[in-house]
Amino acid sequence: MRLVRNGLLTGERRLTRDGAPVELSSRAFDILVILLSRPNELISKNDLLAKAWPDVIVEEGSLRFHIANLRKALGDGKDGARYITTESGRGYRFVVPDSRSDEGSQPPKPPQAAFRHANLPSRLTEMIDREDDVRRLPARLYATRFVTIVGSGGVGKTTLAIAIGHQLMDSFAGAVLFVDLSMTSDPALVGTIIASLLGLSVQSNDAAPSLIAYLRDKRILLILDTCEHLVEAVAVLASTIFASAPNVHILATSREALQVEGEHVHRLDPLACPPDDAAPTSTVARTFPAIQLFVERALASGARLDFSDAETAVVVRMCRKLDGVALAIELAARRVEAYARRIVGWWDDE
Template sequence: MAAVEDHTKVGISFGAFTLFAGERLLTREGVPVKLGARALDILVALTSAPNEVCSKEELMSRVWPGVTVEEGSVRFHIASLRKALGDGKDGARFIATLPGRGYCFVAAVSQAGSRRNDEKIAASNFPHANIPTRLSRMLGRDEDVLKLSFSLTASRLVTVVGPGGVGKTTVAVAVAHHLMSAFAGSVLFVDLGVVTDPKLVPTAVASILGLSVHSDDAIPSLVAYLRDKRILLVLDTCEHLIEAVATLAVSIVEAGLQVHIIATSREALRVEGEHVYRLDALACPPIGGG
């Protein structure tokens, strides 16, 4: 199979999907797609040379280097990949099987650029975007970021719970960057660690959004603003304001059907619809990680 331009450092798009091979990430309209490791390896191999036939032997050598596998394994993972892509549904065609020859990626492919460039473009569309810079290297937390991203697509309120210093904020910020394009840049970070009065929690969120509140209770104004918005709110360091944050989160989620919230706290908010994600300390801290 002939080599084409390396797409491990830039994304490639096909249909509603974007593949970031270097980050081992497939998204559909910005939302991460759950895909097994072997199926993802097969997708990377096939998209590296679209419209060219990749024999089963070559595919096995690339996906299972140095390991002897049966053709049944290839067929199984191809089937899983097709299911994830919706291949064959509504006329969509991605992978063609050529009997006796192998497989071919037949969808039109275009370069999508880097994740960082996509984030910058998306963020520019939302004047209030204020997500802190993501760590260039975050060892040992990639799986947590992916799991949290999937959780946020299933539940609109996710609380990252863990002891102090475990990295809750770092992971939440990484998730926000991960989902930036899915929310068209509408991602807001609220540091509640600096808020001491529970009554000021709604005001803190409203002020970052630039809302003028002419009442002691900012929740009605905030809810009215967010009602028709698709936005991701990151409420960071909530443990000393649990009741106030819980009340605000429930009010927002009930009114704004496209608002998603990820909170970080040492304890759960304990409200209906909340998905609690427990972040544990890394089993083996990286050497030199401090």
């Protein structure tokens, strides 16, 4: 049972045993998830057929075939193990043993193994004008355990969070979990996504209790990225983890603060541009971070810049219109080589 609970990753549709994948057909996996959704409860054959084959009418023999393969994959029957039982003519039941009855006979738990779920993305790009943030944030995160990087869209929150994660990787012995919430629209799935990334199976609609039980004695850096569209659900879960798991550190990114107890906000400002009333020379303009970023990304994309005052004025005007937002500046800079031989006149035609 521990194999199934700890090795079922519903988000990835994958079952593992001791870290190794267990081969399951797509239909067998669906049946396993259905059975696990109602542990110790009899699920009728008709119910299983309707849920596993929602748009197709199939014979009962297909269900028996996949149940047999599922039992084989789980090792049902080996060394007395029993996972799936049959009630003749009625249906199937996934058997969850009462852990309390076996508690006294269980051997001592081995020391915690190395964290096997680290999924931190590679550093995206070399950051410009974020040295102070990279220096201050780790110390603040150590001291407070809960920091939210707040800023406008595209300002570089995710890039900074990933950089901090890499910087703290050794300090957390590799236990850094990156949770990308940008593709999730359902608030009810926040806990399920985190649990799945940790390798925990989801036994009910509310993953929070299992998640808290797992994290309670763990030391992990949990990075919750792009929270603004799920802010209420993330706020509730993050505050619960913060209060219940004293060794878990949380680094969130959002366009707005979560506004819960324990949270400390780190505001990330756009990159500085020359003032509106200034017409700086190329040398002066390139001391501003927004201009530095534009020039660096344009050159990296193959553009040719002559750094004349006229060209510099266009770049300055672009960066001002883009409000110093790093992502917008990068996208514009990458278009220079593709859409214009000369930057002068190109932006005004956009």
